Amino acid sequence: MTRYQHLATLLAQRIHQGLYRPGERLPSVRVLSQEHGVSISTVQQAYHRLEEQMLISPQPRSGYFVSARYASPPVPAITRPAQRPVEITHWDAVRGLLDVRKESDVMQLGSGMPDVTSTSLKPLWKIISRQGMKQDASLLQYGSLLGVTALREQIARLAVDGGCRLSADEIVTTTGCQEALFLCLRAVCEPGDIIAVESPTFYGMMQTLRSYGVKVIEIPTDSINGLSLEALELALDQWPIKAVFVVPNCNNPLGFIMPEARKRGLMTLAQRFDIAIIEDDVYGELAYEYPRPTTLKSLDDDGRVLLCSSFSKVMAPGLRVGWVAPGRYFDRVLHMKYVNSGGGVIQTQAAVAEFIHQGHYLPHLRRMRTQYQRNQCRFTSFVRHYFPEGLCVSRPQGGFLMWIELPEAFDGIRLNRRLAERGTQVAVGSLFSASGKYRNCVRLNYALPCTEETERALKMIGEEIEREMVLACKA
Amino acid sequence: MTRYQHLATLLAQRIHQGLYRPGERLPSVRVLSQEHGVSISTVQQAYHRLEEQMLISPQPRSGYFVSARYASPPVPAITRPAQRPVEITHWDAVRGLLDVRKESDVMQLGSGMPDVTSTSLKPLWKIISRQGMKQDASLLQYGSLLGVTALREQIARLAVDGGCRLSADEIVTTTGCQEALFLCLRAVCEPGDIIAVESPTFYGMMQTLRSYGVKVIEIPTDSINGLSLEALELALDQWPIKAVFVVPNCNNPLGFIMPEARKRGLMTLAQRFDIAIIEDDVYGELAYEYPRPTTLKSLDDDGRVLLCSSFSKVMAPGLRVGWVAPGRYFDRVLHMKYVNSGGGVIQTQAAVAEFIHQGHYLPHLRRMRTQYQRNQCRFTSFVRHYFPEGLCVSRPQGGFLMWIELPEAFDGIRLNRRLAERGTQVAVGSLFSASGKYRNCVRLNYALPCTEETERALKMIGEEIEREMVLACKA
Numbered sequence: 001m002t003r004y005q006h007l008a009t010l011l012a013q014r015i016h017q018g019l020y021r022p023g024e025r026l027p028s029v030r031v032l033s034q035e036h037g038v039s040i041s042t043v044q045q046a047y048h049r050l051e052e053q054m055l056i057s058p059q060p061r062s063g064y065f066v067s068a069r070y071a072s073p074p075v076p077a078i079t080r081p082a083q084r085p086v087e088i089t090h091w092d093a094v095r096g097l098l099d100v101r102k103e104s105d106v107m108q109l110g111s112g113m114p115d116v117t118s119t120s121l122k123p124l125w126k127i128i129s130r131q132g133m134k135q136d137a138s139l140l141q142y143g144s145l146l147g148v149t150a151l152r153e154q155i156a157r158l159a160v161d162g163g164c165r166l167s168a169d170e171i172v173t174t175t176g177c178q179e180a181l182f183l184c185l186r187a188v189c190e191p192g193d194i195i196a197v198e199s200p201t202f203y204g205m206m207q208t209l210r211s212y213g214v215k216v217i218e219i220p221t222d223s224i225n226g227l228s229l230e231a232l233e234l235a236l237d238q239w240p241i242k243a244v245f246v247v248p249n250c251n252n253p254l255g256f257i258m259p260e261a262r263k264r265g266l267m268t269l270a271q272r273f274d275i276a277i278i279e280d281d282v283y284g285e286l287a288y289e290y291p292r293p294t295t296l297k298s299l300d301d302d303g304r305v306l307l308c309s310s311f312s313k314v315m316a317p318g319l320r321v322g323w324v325a326p327g328r329y330f331d332r333v334l335h336m337k338y339v340n341s342g343g344g345v346i347q348t349q350a351a352v353a354e355f356i357h358q359g360h361y362l363p364h365l366r367r368m369r370t371q372y373q374r375n376q377c378r379f380t381s382f383v384r385h386y387f388p389e390g391l392c393v394s395r396p397q398g399g400f401l402m403w404i405e406l407p408e409a410f411d412g413i414r415l416n417r418r419l420a421e422r423g424t425q426v427a428v429g430s431l432f433s434a435s436g437k438y439r440n441c442v443r444l445n446y447a448l449p450c451t452e453e454t455e456r457a458l459k460m461i462g463e464e465i466e467r468e469m470v471l472a473c474k475a
Numbered sequence: 476m477t478r479y480q481h482l483a484t485l486l487a488q489r490i491h492q493g494l495y496r497p498g499e500r501l502p503s504v505r506v507l508s509q510e511h512g513v514s515i516s517t518v519q520q521a522y523h524r525l526e527e528q529m530l531i532s533p534q535p536r537s538g539y540f541v542s543a544r545y546a547s548p549p550v551p552a553i554t555r556p557a558q559r560p561v562e563i564t565h566w567d568a569v570r571g572l573l574d575v576r577k578e579s580d581v582m583q584l585g586s587g588m589p590d591v592t593s594t595s596l597k598p599l600w601k602i603i604s605r606q607g608m609k610q611d612a613s614l615l616q617y618g619s620l621l622g623v624t625a626l627r628e629q630i631a632r633l634a635v636d637g638g639c640r641l642s643a644d645e646i647v648t649t650t651g652c653q654e655a656l657f658l659c660l661r662a663v664c665e666p667g668d669i670i671a672v673e674s675p676t677f678y679g680m681m682q683t684l685r686s687y688g689v690k691v692i693e694i695p696t697d698s699i700n701g702l703s704l705e706a707l708e709l710a711l712d713q714w715p716i717k718a719v720f721v722v723p724n725c726n727n728p729l730g731f732i733m734p735e736a737r738k739r740g741l742m743t744l745a746q747r748f749d750i751a752i753i754e755d756d757v758y759g760e761l762a763y764e765y766p767r768p769t770t771l772k773s774l775d776d777d778g779r780v781l782l783c784s785s786f787s788k789v790m791a792p793g794l795r796v797g798w799v800a801p802g803r804y805f806d807r808v809l810h811m812k813y814v815n816s817g818g819g820v821i822q823t824q825a826a827v828a829e830f831i832h833q834g835h836y837l838p839h840l841r842r843m844r845t846q847y848q849r850n851q852c853r854f855t856s857f858v859r860h861y862f863p864e865g866l867c868v869s870r871p872q873g874g875f876l877m878w879i880e881l882p883e884a885f886d887g888i889r890l891n892r893r894l895a896e897r898g899t900q901v902a903v904g905s906l907f908s909a910s911g912k913y914r915n916c917v918r919l920n921y922a923l924p925c926t927e928e929t930e931r932a933l934k935m936i937g938e939e940i941e942r943e944m945v946l947a948c949k950a
Binding site: 091094095098111113116117121122125126127128129130131132133135137138139140141142143144145174175176177178179182186191204207208211212315316317318319320334335336338339340341342343344345346347348 | 566569570573586588591592596597600601602603604605606607608610612613614615616617618619620649650651652653654657661666679682683686687790791792793794795809810811813814815816817818819820821822823
């Protein structure tokens with residue numbers, strides 16, 4: 001990307017994120033030139049570009065203004081789930097989404113799949129090929145239960161970017177983050193206990209909670225600032241909650257990064273009520289801001305945070321390389337790990353370790369971050385163009401998932417059924433709630449490079465949403 | 476191997492297995508020649524070889540006799556565990572065995588590691604190398620929750636050899652057999668329930684039972700015929716047992732193959748008392764007899780058998796490619812699978828499928844079977860030569876694990892501590908019992924090709940056993 005393209009993208013994001021509002025004047029060419037250390041003409045080129053995109057319009061002698069008609073849709077308001085523990089349902093819908101018997105001709109915008117076709121992953125293939133040629137028999141043997149040492153060392157090094165000081169021996173590798181979450185849940189509570197979660201929250205964790213027989217209390221969550229601490233405190237006062245599960249960085253599905261002060265507040269609450277925190281950081285590395293946001297684990301001084309992550313969203317989910325730093329729950333998690341799967345796949349762990357060791361990880365990460373951020377702008381434009389008015393759209397601060405809230409009466413399940421006939425799928429909001437809320441919401445995946453096909457799919461989804469909204473109004 | 480070597484090995488096995496007893500006359504040269512379709516001189520060469528090994532001795536005009544002084548040690552008698560449900564302990568010892576922070580200079584004879592250095596595995600490396608070159612992005616994506624279809628098709632095909640008719644859609648792939656066992660346990664019972672197991676039984680399952688909070692009733696088990704059906708029936712009469720866990724083919728650790736009639740008897744009991752059967756078949760393909768023994772699953776007509784297996788013992792444990800055919804528990808197992816690890820590693824699953832598809836599996840299997848059977852003879856000789864008298868040794872009918880029973884007062888844990896100082900390890904029997912029995916037993920792994928180093932290690936273990944026996948007698 002040239003300088004002016006880079007600047008244009010940045011400004012477009014600020015507009016989409018609502019930092020510059022419709023009708024508001026943009027900074028002068030001179031101010032921007034100084035702020036970004038680029039030439040006047042670079043700024044002018046960037047502004048021309050945004051003008052072409054009809055995001056901004058010039059007004060003689062006054063400078064550039066954000067176009068009124070390109071106002072970003074509002075973000076969803078803070079959620080209001082039921083404030084009592086409930087049991088979880090909805091496995092059938094999740095199973096449908098997971099697409100057990102895969103149909104390859106469906107455009108799957110409902111899953112959490114990253115883009116694994118990026119050229120920056122090519123070195124990984126080379127490493128795998130070389131593994132095959134070297135024929136190192138130790139890759140075929142049982143390894144250490146903790147996982148490949150070289151990998152754990154690299155994970156410990158990367159964790160520093162999130163503010164954590166971990167040693168390799170504090171980390172247990174897992175089969176994706178999903179296994180890590182399950183191990184943590186089993187380590188911190190018993191069936192019948194109550195766990196607090198953000199609402200909406202990741203459906204995989206919801207199914208984990210369900211399968212383990214714990215009850216869930218959904219905490220109101222804001223699409224900009226995350227979990228409401230006030231609501232959590234009320235719940236902690238009222239119920240014997242054992243732990244809270246959160247995705248504080250690049251939340252799934254809302255996309256927020258919990259502000260630092262709120263993270264600290266959450267830690268204080270956890271200490272006061274002596275509960276554990278299961279932290280899911282799978283999207284944390286994909287934050288659009290740099291340096292990446294800190295983990296809750298970095299604020300943890302008594303080992304109550306179990307930090308779970310994986311290389312699934314950043315590199316490739318098929319590798320199933322995840323990990324957990326379980327703090328004071330280390331021994332319990334290790335025992336569960338043995339029982340759960342008896343150790344991980346040595347070869348893929350070794351391949352990921354080598355990929356990082358050879359220096360391919362950070363360039364790949366930068367590339368994916370940029371791609372996902374750019375796609376977010378494109379998707380937001382598509383949604384603005386092709387979707388009916390009256391909906392709220394999240395402003396993801398990282399990752400590649402967008403949450404769209406439609407009017408209350410809207411039925412996302414019926415929408416998805418219609419979409420299936422037309423060869424595409426979204427994730428229906430009700431998967432993200434224990435109590436069947438958010439049926440009027442959908443989650444979209446914008447990981448793949450934007451093509452005309454993507455645009456066509458979004459247009460089609462917009463048509464179906466419109467149709468469904470008409471039906472919903474009549475009902 | 477030449478013909479006479481082959482014949483000599485076969486005869487040696489029969490002697491070791493007690494089919495020809497010490498002092499008994501062996502068949503005449505002519506009879507053997509006809510029976511095996513080989514020349515008289517081949518039989519003579521084979522007999523000379525056995526004579527050199529001092530396994531047999533000629534008596535003028537009477538033929539060959541099994542040497543009296545090379546009598547095989549007796550097999551362990553049927554076990555007598557406590558006949559009540561107990562909770563399980565011993566995780567620390569298992570963790571020690573798993574060797575969490577691996578020391579590579581220890582000769583590990585305690586684990587269940589197969590030989591992964593065989594040249595017949597070379598095609599697998601080629602396949603992996605080619606995967607790296609082909610750069611098929613679908614290997615990096617989330618796959619079907621059931622696992623790679625091509626692999627499940629191959630598994631269904633192979634299952635026919637054990638007498639099973641399975642379709643690919645009845646199979647769920649897992650992270651090794653360990654995950655399969657855990658999924659099955661969760662599918663068939665709740666914490667607090669009682670499960671019946673062979674005694675001794677696989678320590679990994681014991682830890683699984685422990686971690687899930689179920690109680691165990693250990694059923695007396697015979698080292699030739701397996702689980703005592705009479706004892707099981709008594710237990711079923713007396714306790715509300717939910718399921719029985721068995722390793723009927725090439726049992727771990729006793730090595731027996733349950734006779735067909737007893738398998739049928741077990742099925743009848745399971746139906747009468749309406750319990751599930753969790754069948755672990757990881758060593759089943761490595762039976763020394765051909766065709767391989769049938770699975771309990773092949774006798775299952777109402778879906779109550781959950782057949783678990785993996786490619787860990789037959790190919791390589793580091794691949795972590797396991798599977799389960801859960802019968803009527805399919806839906807529950809699939810949900811657990813999602814929660815447990817969210818799907819398997821696509822690339823290794825695809826590699827195993829391709830290995831079988833290209834026709835490398837059966838030749839590899841034949842080769843390993845032969846190697847393990849030959850090693851069993853060698854190990855039995857070593858034990859006879861270097862270990863003190865007065866011990867019982869199992870006669871494995873497949874796999875690569877040998878169970879040795881020492882006098883009651885013997886302390887295997889103290890032995891292992893001494894062995895650690897001298898750079899080797901065995902598995903202590905107490906790992907295989909919920910109630911801490913079998914501290915006087917050890918399990919040896921004889922998978923690796925026999926070298927002088929192996930012989931030295933066995934000699935050294937023999938010395939330490941002798942020393943420990945003296946200590947035990949004094950105490």
